[in-house]
Amino acid sequence: EPPYAITAWYAVDDSDRENGCMQVIPNTHHGIQEHGKSAQKGNLLSINQEVLVTPEQRQTAVDLPLRAGQMSLHDGTLIHGSLPNRSDRRRCGLTLRYVPTWVKQTVDNSHGKRWNGILVRGVDTEQNFGQLAAPFPLPSAA
Incomplete structure (x- = not known):
């Protein structure tokens, strides 16, 4: 939401x-x-x-x-x-x-589990999604 x-x-x-x-x-x-x-x-x-x-x-x-x-x-x-x-x-x-990190999950996926995400930019201060590791290092903010 x-x-x-x-x-x-x-x-x-x-x-x-x-x-x-x-x-x-x-x-x-x-x-x-x-x-x-x-x-x-x-x-x-x-x-x-x-x-x-x-x-x-x-x-x-x-x-x-x-x-x-x-x-x-x-x-x-x-x-x-x-x-x-x-x-x-x-x-x-x-x-x-x-999906922005401020969006809240209200429904699980079809396997009855919460959705996970990979942060692609910024800092996740909300913690509304489980975090998966990025497959490669994220570029640092300049």
């Missing part, structure tokens, strides 16, 4: 409409939507959730095709997702979420 996060999605592979690129529904980033458990077979999401989308919202969905090596940024509360991969090509990406 509050629901504040920026999500970076890095395309490892090309991502297009045929292989299920990310889609967003504009102007839905004004608070957390009610989530339900996804019943989709083959859902590989770590938290296996979905948001009900109205037919009117679905018509406004915007594709975010990316080439391998490109990235997109979006507000964590923006309704986003992807359609199934209907191609014979892999669609792989890496998701990173940037």
Whole structure:
């Protein structure tokens, strides 16, 4: 709390409409939507959730095709997702979420555990997340 996060999605592979690129529904980033458990077979999401989308919202969905090596940024509360991969090509990406240290966790992850984080800048005076060691030394502030 509050629901504040920026999500970076890095395309490892090309991502297009045929292989299920990310889609967003504009102007839905004004608070957390009610989530339900996804019943989709083959859902590989770590938290296996979905948001009900109205037919009117679905018509406004915007594709975010990316080439391998490109990235997109979006507000964590923006309704986003992807359609199934209907191609014979892999669609792989890496998701990173940037969350200020003053945000408080109110929900555990799908494994019933608290989320951990890696401090990427500054000093964490809040201690709202478990700390993982950075995989490399952080640059010192100049």
